[in-house]
Amino acid sequence: MFSAARHQKNVHAVFAGIVTLCFALAGGLQGCATMRSDFEEPAVTVTSFRAVPSEGAALSFEIGLRVVNPNRDPLELQGVAYTITLEGHKLITGVGKDLPVIDGYSEGTFTLNASASLFQAIQLLGDLMNDPKDRISYDLDTKLDIGTFYPAIRVRNSGEISLQPGQ
Numbered sequence: 001m002f003s004a005a006r007h008q009k010n011v012h013a014v015f016a017g018i019v020t021l022c023f024a025l026a027g028g029l030q031g032c033a034t035m036r037s038d039f040e041e042p043a044v045t046v047t048s049f050r051a052v053p054s055e056g057a058a059l060s061f062e063i064g065l066r067v068v069n070p071n072r073d074p075l076e077l078q079g080v081a082y083t084i085t086l087e088g089h090k091l092i093t094g095v096g097k098d099l100p101v102i103d104g105y106s107e108g109t110f111t112l113n114a115s116a117s118l119f120q121a122i123q124l125l126g127d128l129m130n131d132p133k134d135r136i137s138y139d140l141d142t143k144l145d146i147g148t149f150y151p152a153i154r155v156r157n158s159g160e161i162s163l164q165p166g167q
Helices: 004-033 118-130
Strands: 043-052 059-069 079-086 089-097 106-116 135-145 153-162
Touching: 043 106, 043 135, 043 153, 059 079, 059 089, 079 106, 089 118, 106 118
Parallel strands: none
Antiparallel strands: 043 059, 059 106, 079 089, 079 135, 089 106, 135 153
């Protein structure tokens, strides 16, 4: 049996739910706007690198990363993705989640699993055999995910690694 009062009550409940959802979304979007204009890019560096046993032809590593947060607000990392490129060869990729919160004006370290492209490694070795070098260039590209309502933070470090002992 149709009841106008019950129907009106349901309409009000749906309308209230929609309004609540709109305010929640607006608050989330406002959160995007609150990423302060003085926000500084965190620094990401490799602190350790070691081969670990793997199955088959895959090359597996554990890579230690250090994230320095030069901002007052904490970085609540949801995930990280990174790529290490040597001499233009995208050699190592990795991802991680369940990461620590990096408090403001602090740093944090964590270890991630990574895998290397065997094909890219062979190409790199071939290039280095054909054109020996004292130094090789590297790029570390890192994407830090700090949540749904914030843009990912992308950090790129580039430099050279000496292949000479003691340098």
